Amino acid sequence: MYVFGASGHGKAVIEIAEFQDKVEGVFDDDPSREEVLGYRVSQLPDTFNANALLFIAIGDNRIRKEVAGRVPNYIDYATLIHPSALVSKRSFVGLGTVVMEGAVIKVHASIGKQVIINTCASVDHDCYVGDYVHLAPRATLCGGASVGEGTMVGAGSVVVPGIKIASWCKIGAGSVVTKDVPDGATWIGSGLKNKDTERLR
Secondary structure (H helix, E strand, O other), X not given: OEEEOOOHHHHHHHHHHHHHOOOOEEEOOOOOOOEEOOEEEEOOOOOOOOOOEEEEOOOOHHHHHHHHHHOOOOOEEOOEEOOOOEEOOOOEEOOXXXXXXXXXXXXXXXXXXXXXXXXXXXXXXXXXXXXXXEEOOOOEEOOOOEEOOOOEEOOOOEEOOOOEEOOOOEEOOOOEXXXXXXXXXEEEOOEEOOHHHHHHO
């Protein structure tokens, strides 16, 4: 297995990867990063071993998607699940996704590709999480909630049952989301902010 990303999120991913497989190498675009957790860091190569698994350990959702677009189509992605996470056998977790320490994914939840389910985050029954989403530590999706592509759900946030958050939204840390959120909107605390609020009146 190879890991792309040698920053803080990369360190967290490498430790989880070590539970599942041997980490053969670490890549990063930043030439100043030469070593992480004892691994030599190099630039992303133009060609890969076709039998290798890759994991993109980039915390920023847009950059993670951009890097995925640079990877050859023949490369397979690893899916990483920490041993302490509780993942229903009747859920679905997409390729390139990481499920971190203490996270919970319940029955019939569907998690897309290249998603971060961070420390102690909770995805309840029948939830949908799109590609390139990040559920920050202790974020909670209650039953039947959905989150669209690229959205960031901040630490300690709660999304109440059945709520639909669209694509590339930002949910502030500690928020309680009680209404549907449109594409590209920002929700902080208990409501939509700035132009998003005006648009929905």
